[in-house]
Amino acid sequence: MFGAGYWILVILLNIGLIVLQVFFTIFYSDLSCDYINPIDLVNKLNPYLRPEMALHAFITLTFLLTGNWFTLFLNLPIVAWNANKLRNNDVTLDATEIFRTLSKHQRESFFKLGAYLLLFFWYLYKMIAALID
């Protein structure tokens, strides 16, 4: 259908997501170890939070357009989660509240990282399957 090229593109974008999540996770753990102060953390992370969501939404959209229903289904929970955060206006970090919400952010970041890694292997499988075809 679209062949391996499409899947390679997806994999590359997905690597981007993974890199961003690793970046977030490192910053959160830096904050909990006091290597960075909350003001710097917020200034550094906030510009990337929305693009990360947008990138993921874009990848998911391509599954919709290409009719990869099962892959789309795998990604929907994350889209729903992000959409909910957008709806509640709860996307950006707040330096005054960060220590109370840090564990929540860390958990979220871990889960997303795990999900992206699993998806990575799924995309890899799809790519290989497309290559074999």
Add this chain to the structure above:
Amino acid sequence: MSGYDASANGHSYGADDGQQGAGGPPQAGAAPRRKGGRRYAAEQYDFNAQNPGMGQGTAQIPADPSQMFVPAGGAPFQQGPGQQYPGVGQPYGQPVAAAGYGDYGAGTGYAQQPSAAPMQQPQQPYGAGAGYGAAAPQSMMAGFPGQAQGINGATKQFSQMSIRALPQVESMDLMNTRPEISDLQAPPPTAILPDNLALTPSPHAATDPRFFRSTINACPTNSGLLKKSKLPLALIVRPFLELTGQDGVPIVTDTIIARCRRCRTYINPYVSFVENGYKWKCNLCGYLNETPSAFDFNQLEQKSADRFARVELNHSVCDFLAPQEYAVRPPTPPTYVFLIDVSFSAVTSGLVGTAARVILEALDQIPNEQSRAKVAFIAVDSSLHYFALGPDSTEARMLVVGDLEEAFLPSPSDLLVSLTDCRPAIENLLSRFNEMFATTQNGSSAMGPALKAAERMIAHQGGKIITLISTLPNLGEGKLTPREDAKLLGTASETKLLQPQNSWYKSFAVECSKTQVTVDMFLFASSYQDVASLSCLPRYTAGATHYYPGWNANNYNDVQRFGTEFTRHLSQEIALEAVLRVRASTGLRMNAFYGNFFNRSSDLCAFPTVPRDQSYVVEVAIDENIGTPFVYFQAAWLNSTHNGERRVRVLTMCMPTTQSLSEMYASADAPAITHYFAAKAAERCLSATLDNAREAVGARVNEIMDTYRKHLLNTNTGASVPLRICSNLRLLPLLSLSLLKHLSLRKSSQIPSDLRSQAINYISTLPLPQLITYLHPRFYSLTDMGPECGLPGDDGQIVMPPTLNLTAAQLQPYGLYLLDDGLIQFLYIGGQAVPQLCEDVFGVSDISQVRVGKMSLPEDLDNDFSIRVRAVIAKSRELEHGKIFFPHLYVVRPDADATLVRWFITSLVEDRGDSAASPSYAEYLQSLKGKLT
């Protein structure tokens, strides 16, 4: 009590001796309980005020003060040698020879297992004569001279043993009794520590609970036990007690600050010296540190010094004078920028004139002993009016900047000026301030840009921005819109109104914290003020919010209140560039901080300036199992005084560890737990919903009652079990009910969000004594007060009448009552008051002529009763120390002004409110009982 037998093996305790000696009948709660086959004599402690035997035996205190401990509930008891005391007529506090200690304690060692401690604790019935409130501290103090004398002999024997008297829970029934509200003033349970734990026998080695207090005074050894107990583990830290001065805290002046190299703990009375005193062992982490040579040798005077005389080894609350390494930059001067709203409503309400006059009169009280203080004034309407002041001229030049986008400072050098040098110009400016703006028609307020400009003006050195606002900021950054919506009140969406409507307020607060700037808010609007948004700045910059709804200069009481509070606010000796760090023994971690500050890192709270009338709550988590018999907490407050000294105020607290739930419960501190609940609830109101905050408090109290019943009551009957709790927590249900029904948390669709926001600000910042009064007001009957009340007593202080339970059942139709929550006073006069009473107090001939509402009593009535009533009202205003508030007096009459009457009635927390969400005390207890599983 008259005699007891402490057999050395400790297996059979004369459990009933204390009881009989006290003359009281055996009580259900004191029934001997078996644990590991041993009975605790200590269970006989009777903290119960209803004890019929309490009248006897006060003179029978076994009089060896060096052995005095203070158990939960404040009743001193005795852990004594195996002697028979004749008991009768022994003078209290006279030392008895310490003979017999050795025999008694030989070879026992420290009892890790509570049940293994062989000890005998006779009972001192409390209450009678000595007085509940006063007994504990006196006995503490009384204990020390004796100890000092006997220290040489006794300490040696004690050095091989450290026996800790275990506090025991004394259950009491809550149902069908009126809460003993006089206990609100009782001293908190004290951590039970062996005498020789501190290095020196100084009475100041024990922590002063006014500064540093814990919700429980025995730390569980693992987090499982803490979780199981349902009790919170939190510390309440209050750095300053008074608005000015040293609070009686001694200073270490030689800048020798010994700190643990590993955990950075400051040396304190609980460290120990090892290796012939060359090293000291940190009591928090156990690291061995070199002892500074200056401890034994005074370089300056070239003579030897006594290390045990050092202040920091004798006082658990002390100040260190810090050397230069403790300062990032030279201490900055106290700096005040006044942002005065000069919009139409501010001018017409008389705010501008009053504020200028109050500032003018308070100029001498601004802390300025070394002539370092700096001030600046900015008047704000739709543009910013700066005032250039010079030392040589008495004229101020007004510079108007209308560009709000890029608010620049029109004259960099002479806007922020020395208070001393430019005094004539400042005085001239303030005296003419009102007339400059008297004719304004400008209804806008560019307060956001003004705050930004003020912050920029003092960003290089930090300081305070004091903001007086009467109009909703409606221009430029931080613009606010009226958003009060009566439909939202009382619903889940109400919490939106309690959060800032504009994210600028949070980001600007962070900016201010970075540049060491504090913002204080004084709010005066007659309509919607958006306290929720505006109070965000003080919250994160360690400032204060004061709200005067509907303030008008035509009302003398309004002027008096604002004038007094603003003057006190300006005169407090602020500390600058402060940080707070709380350290604790290994295994403990500071989990969350509550109060007005910014968390600069996970365990560091930053205060651009420290207000002296606030306190802070620190929640502690247990990360690892604790193997030591004692744990320590240390709060260190690094700050600069207003006169440029860098100082560290160190507060150290010690408490024993325990593996028993009963010890945790017996040492729990109900007011401190309430303070923690309040702080936590205030935080939840903002981050979650009001319902959520209320439910969390309610659920926690349920869990505490439930856990107590399940694990600490040995009765196992079913539904007929009465609601019981240990005596030291007996006020917890009342206090938590007061919190649930308080203006800040009450479920109601009648409370404007401004008032609620402000109440939330108060419950998250007020120091403990003020907070308790705020939640549970003091209530006095003035018509029934004794002849001595309202007149100076033996100590020169006005004698106050006894406080009453907060219920309308106390109200007689002919009586006169005073209710004071620290912020508002109500003077309630019954509808059938006799004309003589009206004549004496109000100067009118008849009850129908008594004016209701905000007023002050006529001063010129020259009769005894009027003088005494006024004295009681005035004294009640000043009962708590170090507060800024000057409460309004509202006169309430049941047949006039229904709103006012309802307001007064809702303060009577033991009564049922107007909805099912505010039950009476009895109903609340019933519902607690119903929820027991």
